[in-house]
Amino acid sequence: MANPRVTGLRGLEVAVYDLNESAEYYRKAWALEEVSRDGNKMQLRATGPEHHVLTLHERPKAGLVCVNFAADDKASVDALHAKALASGATVVSTPHALPAADGGGYGFEVNTPDGHMMRVSSNLDVHAVTSLDISRPWRINHVVLNSEDTQKEMRFYLNTLGFKHSDTTEIMSFIRCSVNHHSIAIAKHGGPSLNHMAYEMHNYEGLMQGTGRVRLAGHEIGWGVGRHAGPGQNIFAYFVDPNGFSTEYTTEVDQVDDTYQEHFADFWSAKPLRPCAWAGNKTVPSAAAVRAMSGKAVAERNAASDTTCDDVISQKLAS
Template identity: 35%
Template sequence: MSDHVFTHLRHTALAVPDFDKQLDFYTNHWGLSVTATDGDVTYLAAEGSPEQYVVRIRRAAEKRLDLISFGVTDSAAVDTVAEKLGRGGATLVTEPDRLQTPGGGYGFRFFDNEGRTIEVSADVAAREHRKVEVGEAIPVRLSHVVVNSADPEATVAFYEKHFGFKVSDILMHPRMGKMMWFLRTSRWHHSLAIARGPHPALHHASFELRGLDEYMRGTGRMLRSGVEKIWGPGRHLAGNNTFSYFLDPNGNTMEYTTELESLDEDTWHPHLYDFTQPEVSDQWGTANAMDEFVAAKSFNDPDKGLFIAPPV
């Protein structure tokens, strides 16, 4: 029986200074759809996902990661998680209550060990969604979120201890040691990954496309639109998923991916991969090299929202 506490990744929320350009990027280029807005906060859905929204953007003076949201089975699970976190010394940002965001539901927020705001929710109404068709190069769902950590060992331990995340694979460097941990909360290879970085920040958010053809069409659309490509297209070894990384208008890295591995959790054993080996970073050999430029973009700016709850 699985001891995963979370059922799945719901959405991520970003605060951005250049709100209008960010909204244009997500709707006219990236392929998300507006489901609700109040002017300063807009909720964006993936057409193939039952989640009410997969990204929320908020107009703000400073860029920050507002929160990452995960689902649990029911309202009783929400209460149980909140109680255990409180007993374990975590800081609750809000107590369990009815949610006022699209789809409603029941949930709460807390700070993780480095001060990121995490939301836990259940009973959120499913959105009317549709099957993404052949050749339609738009996101089906939010695949995973990767964060930078100044103390990744402690951050991995936090998510293992409190939520039953399992390590699927680890990337290492011969001189620098372990550099990235891929964590799963279901059979998907990872819904969260923790990367060693100079400061806590968003590393990237990744969006699943229908298949290889749609993934390549989406990648080509970004290139033709003049969106800055950071890395790709290629196929990682850990997770066996494809990757094309682009920079959004506010300097956050966004990824198109497809074919993320689904594991047999009863038989899976984590690998320790040396990412200086070219086939680890890119099995195909089609992507540009993982170099200092790519790494610097992935570090992102230091998160201004640590241990500061977002206003919405």
Template identity: 25%
Template sequence: MGINRIDHAAVRVGDLGKALAWYEDVLGLTVLSRDADTVHLACRGKAADITLVKGTQSLENFTFGVDDQEDLDRVESILKKEGVAAERLNGDSRPGEGATLKFHLPSGHELRLCTGGAERRAGVSDFDAKGSHIPTDMDHINLLGEVDPAVMRDFLMMIGFKSSLNISVGGQLAGIWLRGSAYDHDIAYMRAVRPSDRLHHVAFAVEDGNHYFRLSDRLMETGHRWEFGPGRHNAGLGKSTGFGTNNYAYAFDPFGNRNEFSSGMEQFADDATPLDVDIAPEQLTDVMNGWGYEMAETFMTVGS
């Protein structure tokens, strides 16, 4: 019972062919199906992990997995009591979706919850790279918006997420990280620097350091570079364990949608005490990069 991890994201891209040059040719994802306006891809298996939608850039919608219909009923009941509109979908918008509940967050983002159907449990990550450079699964998502992060945190906790990390800058709450599963975080939200940005990154799962080596070489061999990383986040300011210490590497797709490649998240009990951090603006690089002294300028200013 409860909410699992992210199961799928649909992102807008300016040209499907150019986008596939990144997601299929470079990253190695498999095309499951396509039409004139969408392409469904998977890291592996028969369920779509990411869908490319013909448009411009940014996020179309995203989906978290749940175990069964009872979880959908529970969340739908909560939303109804709070006056939040929700809609049941028949689960055929992508391969492997299953019964689905759709609604909108206070930020305006469209969130879906799905069961995955009879053949699988939705929102359960696979981390076995099998010696490949290809990402193993979806891992998490980081949203951007203009809504107060506290409002987003309260809403997400209301429907079943647990608070993991809250970062304030100069006394003002700037970002929140929450989990549906036991892993460090499954969803995050930060105040957007550019008012129109709604997505900071969609994250894929990476197994370990050797997986980063193979993926880094793949980027180099295909004429690409990392925006930022590989490295380790440092929310604990000098602690390599605890909330906010996963490993990362970031790169942009051809249309400015940031992809993260994440590994090394710890698991925590449901009642673990969240980490609250209040930093000065000049400490932001230290929090984001525990292994070095630099952070890409675009990392905290550019979304999609």
């Protein structure tokens, strides 16, 4: 296979502090549907056909566990695995049958230079689309990651997984593996950490209905509702989940093809209204949203957990 590449974003897996608390947020407020639960692991789907878009793992520390991508078939998975080996990437596993409880299929895992695990798979089970509720997410749209070396991370996706570059601003690079303007963006925010995960809504009305539901559930909006003045030009509404992860509802993301002309920082900085195309700097993230997107909310809570454990051990040793 001449140029194997991933063909779409399936979803992601995150470690959470309290599975029940997180499930409450993602099922009732965020409106995902539980697919399965096995001990400290839960899978949730959106209304689209993808088997699951989010997996929650209860662990002592929160963080990104894995990002899942689609490949066309088993031959594509094998070719991408060979490409990852040839590129010198840290390949975690050889292609293998994936657990039936996770939707089955065939895939392998590889790490980015920052240590984020990526899973590439094909032939997963799919769901019949039965819900027409536009207030619920249809699928995962994109994932944004923080990095101290955005160029090194971007080269991994371009050279190993077959992504294409869409745009770069002063702080973020946007890359795609489908007609979606970006499936992954890499931000200069320290890191490595999860900046945010974005769920696609059917349309603007659905986004507003979903945003209202999350607010009525007691979660205040962290940024929005607005339209990004930068790459993708999508409508957005951001919240912060119980762990400190930033979650986004989005719609109307630019759809592009190989004729799309990439742009760089000078182009985007010349836009008259930023960061919101509707209200400029009158629509900006809250302090809590900024902490979440920078990864600090999770990092500080994880560090506090380390201190608590050390205190407990010291107390036991002293007693």
